[in-house]
Amino acid sequence: MEMFRIQCKMGKNEFYWLIGGILGAYLLGTGIWSAVSAGDDGMVRAFPLGTVIAVFGTVVAHLLGCTYNMLSAFGLSVSMGATRKQFVRSYAAHGMLELILACVLIRVLYGFEKIYYLKVFGLPVYEMAGLSAVGYPVLSVCTIAGLIAIEMFCGALILKFGVKAVAGLWLFFMAICYLPGILLRTEFFSGLLSAARSGGENPLTVPGMLAVFAFACAAMFFAAWGMLRRQQVNG
Numbered sequence: 001m002e003m004f005r006i007q008c009k010m011g012k013n014e015f016y017w018l019i020g021g022i023l024g025a026y027l028l029g030t031g032i033w034s035a036v037s038a039g040d041d042g043m044v045r046a047f048p049l050g051t052v053i054a055v056f057g058t059v060v061a062h063l064l065g066c067t068y069n070m071l072s073a074f075g076l077s078v079s080m081g082a083t084r085k086q087f088v089r090s091y092a093a094h095g096m097l098e099l100i101l102a103c104v105l106i107r108v109l110y111g112f113e114k115i116y117y118l119k120v121f122g123l124p125v126y127e128m129a130g131l132s133a134v135g136y137p138v139l140s141v142c143t144i145a146g147l148i149a150i151e152m153f154c155g156a157l158i159l160k161f162g163v164k165a166v167a168g169l170w171l172f173f174m175a176i177c178y179l180p181g182i183l184l185r186t187e188f189f190s191g192l193l194s195a196a197r198s199g200g201e202n203p204l205t206v207p208g209m210l211a212v213f214a215f216a217c218a219a220m221f222f223a224a225w226g227m228l229r230r231q232q233v234n235g
Contacts, residue, residue, distance in 0.1 A: 070155030
């Protein structure tokens with residue numbers, strides 16, 4: 001518990017930046033939609049652009065910020081007498097607390113955005129499944145679990161392998177961005193996709209995808225713990 005309080009104090013400025021980034025992204029998205037759509041008389045629904053940009057901005061900012069912050073937090077925490085297990089638990093708990101508060105704030109801002117569009121433009125907001133009363137808690141839990149696992153795994157990789165890990169993660173990210181599009185343009189994979197679409201029942205059910213996702217998160221988290229438990233403190 002003491003280590004968790006220390007992590008909260010160490011990450012106080014980071015949390016303020018996160019909240020400021022959410023508010024800035026939200027206002028930017030809301031302002032862009034208002035400016036672009038103000039003169040469109042044929043508009044029947046408003047798009048919650050402010051909330052959507054805030055969600056994606058939070059994911060990117062927290063992923064990069066917490067992964068980078070882990071590089072200094074690990075050495076500082078261990079040098080202050082914390083065990084590696086205490087560090088992993090407290091750092092993951094602190095990250096989860098930040099994301100839970102961020103998710104609550106985004107949900108509140110979404111409510112304000114709906115009221116704003118209705119009062120100013122007289123338009124109801126387009127209801128997205130991920131922002132609905134049922135979908136948002138599921139999206140929040142999956143986002144929090146995925147981000148914590150990825151941040152711990154990437155931070156542990158960089159601590160252990162340094163620049164090589166950064167280069168490898170960058171190449172992996174580029175592959176995720178470009179490889180699916182390249183493969184789908186080939187005759188072989190486009191044929192497989194067409195066959196899957198016309199093959200009747202989809203084998204990738206929601207419970208199945210959630211099970212795979214949970215397994216991937218657990219695998220990354222325990223792989224990170226396996227690297228951190230043997231990681232030496234430099235300096």
